[in-house]
Amino acid sequence: MADVETIERVREIEVDKYKYGFETELESELAPKGLNEDIVKFISAKKGEPDWMLEWRLEAYARWRQMTEPTWAKVDYPKIDFEDLYYYAAPKVQGDGPKSLDEVDPELLRTYEKLGIPLKEQEVLAGVEGARVAVDAVFDSVSVVTTFKEELAKAGVIFCPISEAVREHPELVKKYLGSVVPQADNFYAALNSAVFSDGSFVYIPEGVRCPMELSTYFRINEKNTGQFERTLIIADKGSYVSYLEGCTAPMRDENQLHAAVVELVALDDAEIKYSTVQNWYPGDSEGKGGIYNFVTKRADCRGHHSKVSWTQVETGSAITWKYPSCILRGDNSRGEFYSIAISNGKQQVDSGTKMIHLGKNSSSRIISKGIAAGRSDNTYRGLVSAHRKATNARNFTQCDSLLIGDRCGAHTVPYIEAKTSTAQFEHEATTSKISDDQMFYCQARGLNEEEAVALIVNGFVRDVIQQLPMEFMAETQRLIGISLEGSVG
Amino acid sequence: MLEIKNLHVSVEEDNKAILNGVDLTVNAGEVHAIMGPNGSGKSTLSYVLAGKDGYEVTDGSVTYMGKDLLEMAPDERAAEGVFLAFQYPIEIPGVATMQFLKVALNSQRLARGEGELSTPDFMRLVKSRAETLKVNQDMLKRPVNVGFSGGEKKRAEILQMAVLEPSLCILDETDSGLDIDALRVVAEGVNALRSPDRAMVVITHYQRLLDYIVPDHVHVLSKGRIVKSGGKELAQELEKDGYANYSDEAA
Numbered sequence: 001m002a003d004v005e006t007i008e009r010v011r012e013i014e015v016d017k018y019k020y021g022f023e024t025e026l027e028s029e030l031a032p033k034g035l036n037e038d039i040v041k042f043i044s045a046k047k048g049e050p051d052w053m054l055e056w057r058l059e060a061y062a063r064w065r066q067m068t069e070p071t072w073a074k075v076d077y078p079k080i081d082f083e084d085l086y087y088y089a090a091p092k093v094q095g096d097g098p099k100s101l102d103e104v105d106p107e108l109l110r111t112y113e114k115l116g117i118p119l120k121e122q123e124v125l126a127g128v129e130g131a132r133v134a135v136d137a138v139f140d141s142v143s144v145v146t147t148f149k150e151e152l153a154k155a156g157v158i159f160c161p162i163s164e165a166v167r168e169h170p171e172l173v174k175k176y177l178g179s180v181v182p183q184a185d186n187f188y189a190a191l192n193s194a195v196f197s198d199g200s201f202v203y204i205p206e207g208v209r210c211p212m213e214l215s216t217y218f219r220i221n222e223k224n225t226g227q228f229e230r231t232l233i234i235a236d237k238g239s240y241v242s243y244l245e246g247c248t249a250p251m252r253d254e255n256q257l258h259a260a261v262v263e264l265v266a267l268d269d270a271e272i273k274y275s276t277v278q279n280w281y282p283g284d285s286e287g288k289g290g291i292y293n294f295v296t297k298r299a300d301c302r303g304h305h306s307k308v309s310w311t312q313v314e315t316g317s318a319i320t321w322k323y324p325s326c327i328l329r330g331d332n333s334r335g336e337f338y339s340i341a342i343s344n345g346k347q348q349v350d351s352g353t354k355m356i357h358l359g360k361n362s363s364s365r366i367i368s369k370g371i372a373a374g375r376s377d378n379t380y381r382g383l384v385s386a387h388r389k390a391t392n393a394r395n396f397t398q399c400d401s402l403l404i405g406d407r408c409g410a411h412t413v414p415y416i417e418a419k420t421s422t423a424q425f426e427h428e429a430t431t432s433k434i435s436d437d438q439m440f441y442c443q444a445r446g447l448n449e450e451e452a453v454a455l456i457v458n459g460f461v462r463d464v465i466q467q468l469p470m471e472f473m474a475e476t477q478r479l480i481g482i483s484l485e486g487s488v489g
Numbered sequence: 490m491l492e493i494k495n496l497h498v499s500v501e502e503d504n505k506a507i508l509n510g511v512d513l514t515v516n517a518g519e520v521h522a523i524m525g526p527n528g529s530g531k532s533t534l535s536y537v538l539a540g541k542d543g544y545e546v547t548d549g550s551v552t553y554m555g556k557d558l559l560e561m562a563p564d565e566r567a568a569e570g571v572f573l574a575f576q577y578p579i580e581i582p583g584v585a586t587m588q589f590l591k592v593a594l595n596s597q598r599l600a601r602g603e604g605e606l607s608t609p610d611f612m613r614l615v616k617s618r619a620e621t622l623k624v625n626q627d628m629l630k631r632p633v634n635v636g637f638s639g640g641e642k643k644r645a646e647i648l649q650m651a652v653l654e655p656s657l658c659i660l661d662e663t664d665s666g667l668d669i670d671a672l673r674v675v676a677e678g679v680n681a682l683r684s685p686d687r688a689m690v691v692i693t694h695y696q697r698l699l700d701y702i703v704p705d706h707v708h709v710l711s712k713g714r715i716v717k718s719g720g721k722e723l724a725q726e727l728e729k730d731g732y733a734n735y736s737d738e739a740a
Binding site: 435436437438440441442443444445446447448451455456458459460461462463 | 541578579592596
């Protein structure tokens with residue numbers, strides 16, 4: 001029932017369409033522009049990393065140098081000059097950096113307050129009673145604060161910036177980092193492996209159900225800066241965790257690069273639910289500015305009966321290149337992918353998933369809802385494959401596209417490969433438009449054009465919204481209304 | 490309440506004239522029936538009053554509560570109390586009927602400068618209206634008109650009308666696709682909404698609906714004009730003789 005709020009929010013932002021577009025005035029420490037071995041060493045030294053980590057980075061850097069940018073996606077953008085970027089930016093701090101919230105720069109706290117993200121532990125998400133969410137806040141290249149750490153530690157849960165995990169939990173990081181997305185997996189993953197700055201690390205011990213939602217908020221503030229976060233989540237046997245990531249950036253005329261890597265490992269009987277609300281600055285209606293979002297997200301359902309569920313709401317970024325995938329290695333493992341991808345203005349989205357069935361009786365489910373408006377292009381690209389040993393692998397894919405207006409495009413590119421005759425793969429796809437009749441019907445009942453579009457689209461994506469953690473459903477419904485502002489008329 | 494003067498309307502797509510000078514005055518508290526053969530312009534009239542795109546008013550005027558109705562957007566008309574019960578209600582997948590009603594009601598209330606209705610008050614309102622119309626709670630949870638039977642769709646339209654409490658109700662062929670039991674339920678619902686400060690325009694092809702919703706005035710629409718007006722007995726006359734006489738008269 002958030003639609004009335006949608007309406008209010010849509011009205012509010014008529015002046016300033018992208019409400020997260022403000023910039024925080026902070027003195028920053030930047031590494032010199034460009035990328036070479038010295039920059040990699042600089043970043044590693046800044047993080048106080050052990051030698052093995054630096055070596056790992058340098059190895060990735062060497063591999064990256066050999067690689068070329070992929071061009072198979074249906075996105076079009078000017079060539080990125082990787083020498084013209086800053087690879088490290090951090091808010092300047094005195095001494096060792098904040099030990100607790102009291103020591104965090106109040107300007108930073110205000111930034112997160114403006115973004116509606118609670119960093120004080122007694123606070124809860126706006127409008128949600130009783131919901132407690134632990135937050136790791138990443139600002140440009142550093143994690144500024146992680147909340148509820150002590151309480152989580154009591155349950156044995158490790159939730160900290162990955163730079164801290166490298167120092168404090170090297171055995172876990174060494175064992176799992178790069179085990180799902182190898183250093184040289186692809187161009188952007190290799191780049192990330194060389195220069196990743198911060199991100200979250202989560203370890204849920206055997207048999208533990210994580211006592212609260214975990215979340216990370218990423219904010220790119222500094223100009224001409226790439227953000228390369230790295231997230232690693234390990235769910236040990238029989239454990240469960242629900243994790244949410246949110247992303248925003250200021251409005252800038254220049255494009256900013258974001259190349260993240262997320263690795264998930266689920267051992268026997270473990271379950272990870274990973275939700276993303278991606279709202280990077282999409283650029284203006286003429287396509288100026290906006291984030292280039294090149295992300296590699298992959299889960300390894302390593303154990304039997306393990307389960308990983310990806311839910312993503314993609315509304316931002318000028319370019320989105322993102323395929324959260326599942327390797328269904330364990331017998332009876334299960335992968336799920338629920339996606340809402342909205343493009344407006346001149347945004348280009350090429351997103352989808354890969355479900356790679358290796359284990360017996362592994363199953364997967366893909367529900368993708370693409371909404372294209374304005375002059376945007378929205379592509380679903382997906383692979384479902386079954387190895388010859390993956391007997392009785394099952395997949396169900398439903399891929400729906402909704403077009404608003406007649407200048408946008410929706411494309412569906414599914415790949416299906418079955419090497420065992422026992423696999424059962426189903427694929428359903430639809431493409432539809434918001435009909436004039438639907439619009440008129442809503443308007444005749446009192447909704448204005450934008451309210452009508454928001455309502456119809458929220459109905460279209462309902463199956464996916466229901467997969468989101470309760471606390472974020474209302475926010476997402478609002479966001480959908482905002483993203484489609486100006487798409488009619 | 491509603492004054493239509495010399496209304497000429499053509500379809501934008503092919504410039505085909507559909508209404509050729511309709512005159513009609515509807516006062517508060519009255520129920521008017523508009524009857525006519527297929528293609529006479531009945532549905533066009535209802536769409537133009539509700540503000541659907543695709544029609545061009547080439548001449549004439551429509552005044553509603555002293556305001557120029559044709560100047561208003563469809564949602565403004567709704568907020569001002571104009572309600573069209575659709576002949577073919579539209580499906581909105583994924584949006585629960587209850588949610589749709591709430592958004593519609595609150596949009597109208599906000600447009601009128603009234604506050605939103607709280608969720609408990611809204612639920613009470615819908616529940617009491619639904620009971621009168623024999624609409625069960627299950628139907629309210631289902632997406633708007635999706636998988637509804639013909640009868641359910643029409644009942645849902647009347648339920649929306651009962652919840653939104655409009656001043657001017659336009660019912661476009663509400664009887665089509667209804668069996669006699671459903672027709673009775675729908676008619677009872679409509680009759681329950683009759684009031685001295687509410688007017689109704691009932692558009693129908695057949696007289697049988699008027700056995701249940703007894704009109705104060707009956708008009709015959711043929712070839713885009715009202716060719717005869719009278720009391721409720723006119724409907725019975727039409728039932729006996731058909732529309733043949735009027736087609737000639739208009740020609």
